[in-house]
Amino acid sequence: VASPAAVFDNGDQSLVSIPVSPSSALNLDTLQPMTLMAWIRTIRQSPGDMAIVGKFDPATVTGWALLVDNGELGGPPGGGRLALIFVSAGKLALIVESTIPVNDGGWHLVAATYDGSGKANGVRLYSDGVPMAVTTVADAIGSGSILNSAPLTIGNSLDNGDAFDGNVNEVAVFNTVLTPEQNLQLMLGAP
Numbered sequence: 001v002a003s004p005a006a007v008f009d010n011g012d013q014s015l016v017s018i019p020v021s022p023s024s025a026l027n028l029d030t031l032q033p034m035t036l037m038a039w040i041r042t043i044r045q046s047p048g049d050m051a052i053v054g055k056f057d058p059a060t061v062t063g064w065a066l067l068v069d070n071g072e073l074g075g076p077p078g079g080g081r082l083a084l085i086f087v088s089a090g091k092l093a094l095i096v097e098s099t100i101p102v103n104d105g106g107w108h109l110v111a112a113t114y115d116g117s118g119k120a121n122g123v124r125l126y127s128d129g130v131p132m133a134v135t136t137v138a139d140a141i142g143s144g145s146i147l148n149s150a151p152l153t154i155g156n157s158l159d160n161g162d163a164f165d166g167n168v169n170e171v172a173v174f175n176t177v178l179t180p181e182q183n184l185q186l187m188l189g190a191p
Helices: 180-188
Strands: 006-008 016-018 034-042 048-057 062-070 081-088 091-101 108-114 123-127 134-139 152-154 166-174
Touching: 034 048, 034 062, 034 180, 048 166, 081 108, 081 123, 091 123, 108 180, 123 134, 123 180, 152 166
Parallel strands: none
Antiparallel strands: 006 166, 016 152, 034 108, 034 166, 048 062, 048 152, 062 081, 081 091, 091 134, 108 123
């Protein structure tokens, strides 16, 4: 990882917050294809969730996030599973997580793609450009929306409930699905 990474210590409640205009491509909804990715390195296997990047409004309990699940969403305690979640008006609409941990203290390019189909089987998770085996914890997208007016956050949620413990670098959000080949190209730093 070439450029300096943001350092997050789950005890200090820090985060990067980026305002998002209503017309922004970052306003992703349940039927919008997307790709979320970042370089991460965990320091500790903190309990709960560790947000990598998300757009979640705690006032309406609505939004999306790419995170590391350390046991709060259904994975084993300290499991360190990569997860994509959608929450609509307080209801968990989508949770797809890897079966392999990403919290081993090494650098990983993690990514989630979602094809906009409204189904969990439209989600793919990647670590270091390689597709990961996944498990579906929630698949109830239905007609609920994940649109909200919150800013995009990196390293935590707005309510400080999902603090990351480690480094996050080169976060990218696309309103399209990157192919497995494109994910691997980004991992290898190829044009």
